[in-house]
Amino acid sequence: xxxxxxxxxxxxxxxxxxxxxxxxxxxxxxxxxxxxxxxxxxxxxxxxxxxxxxxxxxxxxxxxxxxxxxxxxxxxxxxxxxxxxxxxxxxxxxxxxxxxxxxxxxxxxxxxxxxxxxxxxxxxxxxxxxxxxxxxxxxxxxxxxxxxxxxxxxxxxxxxxxxxxxxxxxxxxxxxxxxxxxxxxxxxxxxxxxxxxxxxxxxxxxxxxxxxxxxxxxxxxxxxxxxxxxxxxxxxxxxxxxxxxxxxxxxxxxxxxxxxxxxxxxxxxxxxxxxxxxxxxxxxxxxxxxxxxxxxxxxxxxxxxxxxxxxxxxx
Numbered sequence: 001x002x003x004x005x006x007x008x009x010x011x012x013x014x015x016x017x018x019x020x021x022x023x024x025x026x027x028x029x030x031x032x033x034x035x036x037x038x039x040x041x042x043x044x045x046x047x048x049x050x051x052x053x054x055x056x057x058x059x060x061x062x063x064x065x066x067x068x069x070x071x072x073x074x075x076x077x078x079x080x081x082x083x084x085x086x087x088x089x090x091x092x093x094x095x096x097x098x099x100x101x102x103x104x105x106x107x108x109x110x111x112x113x114x115x116x117x118x119x120x121x122x123x124x125x126x127x128x129x130x131x132x133x134x135x136x137x138x139x140x141x142x143x144x145x146x147x148x149x150x151x152x153x154x155x156x157x158x159x160x161x162x163x164x165x166x167x168x169x170x171x172x173x174x175x176x177x178x179x180x181x182x183x184x185x186x187x188x189x190x191x192x193x194x195x196x197x198x199x200x201x202x203x204x205x206x207x208x209x210x211x212x213x214x215x216x217x218x219x220x221x222x223x224x225x226x227x228x229x230x231x232x233x234x235x236x237x238x239x240x241x242x243x244x245x246x247x248x249x250x251x252x253x254x255x256x257x258x259x260x261x262x263x264x265x266x267x268x269x270x271x272x273x274x275x276x277x278x279x280x281x282x283x284x285x286x287x288x289x290x291x292x293x294x295x296x297x298x299x300x301x302x303x304x305x306x307x308x309x310x311x312x313x314x315x
Contacts, residue, residue, distance in 0.1 A: 016095045017191075018177050019085070022276060033090040036280075039288050040083045046291030047076040050301075057304040063140045064129070067122045068294060070149050071251075074118060075287035078111030082182040082283050089181060098168075101183040106164045108182065112259070112282070113210060114156030119252050120214035121148045126245055127221035131228050159206060166199050180276060182283075186262075187275070211260055218252055247293050254289065258282040 022032055050072040054060045081104055088094055096104070125145075128136045167185050170192040180187040185203055189196045225245055258281040295301045 016097050016176060017101050017172075017183070018093065018095050019089050019181055019183075020177055020179050021090055021093065021181060029090050033087060036083060036090065036284065037087055039284050040079060040087070043079050043284060043288035043291075044076060046288060046295075047072040049305075050291045050294065051076070053301065053304050053308055056308060060300060060304055063125050063142075063145045064122070065300075066142075066145050067118060067125055067149070070152075071115065071118050071122070072291060074111050074115045075290055078108055078115070079284055079287040081107045081111065086181045096183065101178075101188075102164055102168050104183045105167065105185070105188070106160050108184070108283075109163050110153075110156040110160035112156070113159045114152045115255065116210055116214045116259070117152035117155050118149070119248075119255060120217040121152060122248055123218040123221040123252070124148075126248065127224055130225050130245075155210075159210065162206065163203065166202050170194055170196065170199065180279070182279075184279065207259075211256060215256055218256075222249065247298060250293050251286070251290050254286050255282060258286070 021029055024032070051069055054065045054069040054072075085094070085096070085104070125140055128139050132139065163185060167188055170189075171194050172188070172191045173193045175191055177191075178187050179190065185199075189199055189203075192199075222245065229245075258278055262275065262278050262282070295305065
């Protein structure tokens, strides 16, 4: 992609950026602020609740809930990397330093990639639990689960280092206005005053590899799970397993669907205004929905919430 140049603009390297808001006047910005604040508060409270409940309830100390607790931690962190700054920006347009923008992109990329890997790990965990129940306690022992989670974070860190270093090695001198409410790669590439073809190839190649690789793990795992469940004679057992797996598939579909549209298809998002809307889904709506999906459709979590509530009332 060749950048647009303006001879009146300074060719000096930029030291700070200005994050743009959604289109609209003061009333629109106030409405968006209120909506985003409500969603963010629900996301924070929901994910904190999941972390606390899984930590305190001994009956949830299994690999499945260990992964779910880490998913809640990732959702809590990466929505918090973006929305406190974004909410302040909706009230009054604010600047972000070059280093601050790079830091936000680094942690956002790390946590979003870690979530993709974690969702694949969770699918593999359900595959082992349902399709190989006798081998499951050994195959998914605590040390293995810890290594899988650490591997997810390390994979996220590696991708984040590559994406952030490639993006911020570019000279930014055409404009300092990021047409987005947080520092993300596509809007940053539009500000570069150099050829960004290599950066776009790296972005789409790595995104495709991560998304398609993890989706493949999920699809294969749930293919085997579906066949195994359908062979069960117990209707109650089938219903419980479909309910548990259905929660995970709902979360997977929401996350991968929006991320694929944004990062894995060149030109899929026709305008940055559309990109902002898509970004809201995977950075705020999904982190807000995940605790609700897993708690409302999971009897073990609902029972744990009741026990925690009863214990609190008794004291």
